[in-house]
Amino acid sequence: MIAQTTLGPxxxxxxxxxxxxxxxHGSPGGVDAARLMARILPPDRFRAILLSRPGYLDTPLAGRETIDAQADLVAALLDELGIDRAGVYSWSGGGPAGYRHAVRHPERVTAIVANAAVSQAYTVPEQDLPTRLMTTTAPGQWLMRLIAAHQPEEYVKGELSGEGDLTPEELAARVAQVMADPDARRFALDLGPTSMPDRHRKVGYDNDLxxxxxxxxxxxxxxxxxTLVVQGTADADLPPAQSTFAATTIPGAELLALDRGTHLALYVHPDRAAVQDRVREILLG
Incomplete structure (x- = not known):
């Protein structure tokens, strides 16, 4: 759906x-990625408001480039929906807009969950040429979708390898655990198409960076x-120091670390259940 807010669609x-x-959602992403994130929010207990941040899918970027403009857009969407206050649940590149929404509109925020969320100046880790070709070109993205469909274990292995600093032994064990866990397996495979900087997401991704x-x-x-900050300790995408900084700077913030967890830890880590329970508890207030 498209909401026509006072700050644009x-x-x-x-x-x-x-x-x-x-x-x-993170970077890249879109409303489809937010939908995956919301799987941990039972629909009888939560009203999940999912959106594509500016530059992603059908949310235009023009005029909403800055982090503060995106934070204000969240408030404008809540106005359009007739919602006075809401929790904020962000992942990765969604963190800055979520944090700034809480700073600029404190009366609108009931609680914050920041999952491996950017909190300071951030640049993407350098990728080797094969990885760049696979993730940023149309043929590479097509090949990744093909692997996900026909060689899911190899796809999950590549995904976890790229998102975490796991040893070969840890990686093998984590892949086996994810493949044996229907919810974790489904999340890891479903995330792929939402996390590529394709032509529907590249404008937003480049602006985010x-x-x-x-x-x-x-x-x-x-x-x-x-505020609850969640972080995997083996995250290769977002340095854990970003979450430590947020947890020590935000008054009263709580930090939950998933041991040897990758950037996907909240959704696929073997110990995720207790952390997801705490996420729901914080958001319910």
């Missing part, structure tokens, strides 16, 4: 009928909402 969806929670590299301060010390 937003591609969004709503799932569930419970406590309202805005779900902010420019904005994140230029971060001076998100003013996290001004956040007043109850």
């Amino acid at each position: 937003v591609d969004y969806d709503i799932q569930g009928t419970g406590a309202p929670v805005v779900v902010l 420019a904005q994140f590299a230029a971060i001076d301060s998100l003013e996290l010390e001004r956040i007043t909402a109850p």
